[in-house]
Amino acid sequence: MSAILPPAERLWWKHPLDRVEGTWIVIAFVWCMILFFMMVFWHIYGRQNLSTETYTTTPEAFMAKAEAWAAQYTVRTDEVSGLPIVAPPDGGDAYIISRLWSFWPILELEKGKTYRLHLSSLDYNHGFSLQPVNINIQVVPGYEHVVTVTPNQSGTYSIVCNEFCGIGHHTMVGRLYVK
């Protein structure tokens, strides 16, 4: 028994390495550097990097901005849910309000166009989980997160809340269209 006994050599930091360990440490170190620089590389050459553009806001201010924007770009009303369907222009702003327990409104975007998507919550933390592409972003009250998105496939998408937000959490699901 020995890992549970004090080492015989008092100066354990002079204890020589075994060749297996030495080789593995070099390999593992190189891999760790690849892991690290891959993130940096993707920021330069990759197309999926989460924006960090953030503003502090209040529920009232965010809601007022989003409603004014929706009034401008609403194209029709969804018959089933009664939510407005809003189609912002290419390069323009798009807003999604998260609140207990819905996402407002329904966006209608176009494939290959780019939008500045503003996310915030009016109450608790919520999760913006876009399915089936599986993009997941935390939505935090008091903060307006501006994410630039470029849809690459048309279709009907769902936004599922994947941050626990109380007893109605599992009913919080929204919609998004890409033409």
Place this chain on the structure above:
Amino acid sequence: MSIATTYRTCPRSGLQFEANAEKLIIANAVAAVVFLLIGGVLALGVALTRWPAVHWLQADTFYQVLTAHGIDMLIFWIIFFEIAVLYFCASTLLRCRIATPRIAWLAFALMLIGAVVNNYAVYKGGSSVMMTSYVPMMAEQSFYLGLILFAVGALIGCFVFFGTLVVAKRDKTYEGSVPLVTFGAITAAIIAVFTIASGAIILIPTWLLSLGVIDKVDPLIYRMIWWAFGHSSQQINVAAHVSVWYLVAAVVFGAKPMSERVSRGAFLLYILFLQLASAHHLLADPGLSTNWKVVNTSYFMYFAVLASMIHGLTVPGAMEVAQRQKGYTRGLYEWLRRAPWSNPTFSGVFISIIGFGFLGGISGVMMGTEQLNMIIHNTIYVPGHFHATVVVGTTLTFMALTYYLIPTLFKREMISPGLAKLQPYLFGLSMYFFCLVMMGAGTLGVSRRHWDMAFSGMPMAYEWPGAAYLMMGLVGISAVAAIVGGAIYIYVTVGSLLWGKRIEGGAASVASKPTPLMAPAAVAQGYGSQGFAAPGTFVLAMVFLVAFILYYFVNWKYLSTVWGLS
């Protein structure tokens, strides 16, 4: 200063227990197992509700049960057991009395009261806020108070541990440096102090908020500091269970560390870098810069991953060297084939090492990669990952250690040795499968902490692919199998304590025997003087690396197909 106490030497293991320390270790370990039992019963509720075909509990009960399951398992079971491990690594391994036993009992009482108060708050209702309790969603004030009391108790426990190290040093109960296992325990305790302090810094204001004394806690600041508690408490686990791996390698095989310098260096990397990992939880958050995310999420260039990869090699490597010295030298794996697979202490730890590395380790790096996090954040992939680290890694290791402690510490013959032999395989392998299918469902986007993946009755319901339902069904089935494995563990340990045949624990003596030194290591006198001492382990490590590299780039490929984001 002499304090009236006695020491006994266990005739089977040769370990020496001091009377006060022994009682404290027993009390903390028993409390831990009680919370494991509660958490295990709750696990059944969670599993049978998320299994879509069963969908057992009502929504409010489900969220309540999930909150309690998380806290009982991740905090109470594990930290109680860790305090027992800390006392063991100080008082037993260094053969000294425990410092300030009365204060250690105070710590135990605070932890127990805190745990009960917190549990009561959850069961009463009104505190189903999940373990994370993100503000501004509020629980009852006693929810936070319970956690704070528990944290203060645990902090005192850490200082009793440090005090015991001082006692050992001053009374010269050992020569030279502390054993490697104690060194690992010191790592865990240092991380614990940081962790618990972070918990206090954020939970005390939140408690005051719940009492109406202050009127705001910023939600983003809460997330950042809470995770310095929530994630770091899992880092205590890593340091603690890696120490136990070395301990088990030593007691089962008589294994020496391949190199003290390498193993201790790796623990030092944990102390320096492991804490940064709490940034993993904030990668999908607003308000934090890219530089902050990249540097922190990578534990400053993955130095803590490097440390884990080193331990992953050196623990089985030490076993291999010890087995080869016993003559099991044929081929790459005779040493492993001839290992004591029917000894649950060994099989539990070995299943834990492999599962922690392949399932927990690799998936942890995926989630912790800044961009890859976007396709994983808050999906059920996350609990898939941390069940691989905390359940396969920590819980299974602690179970394996318990089998070793039943005769030595509790002085009882184990009941049902046949069941105990089976237990690590049933529990460990069904958890492997559980984690895999959970991560599979997460890759398809299924949300964590969600009562109804069918969105029944919702006009805009999202229909998950059939494969997601299949995976969640398999999650349910494998969870039930694992819970049966957990129940066997509880039955064997509690049953042994109650009905096991008493065994002679060694006569009490007022004098402590001095700690012997390890025999000088024959492994290496200079770099590589032993040749390639553990080739089988090295090949295993290379298999691990290849799996890691492939899976890593598969995920990047997946990410490259999603919408452009900038």
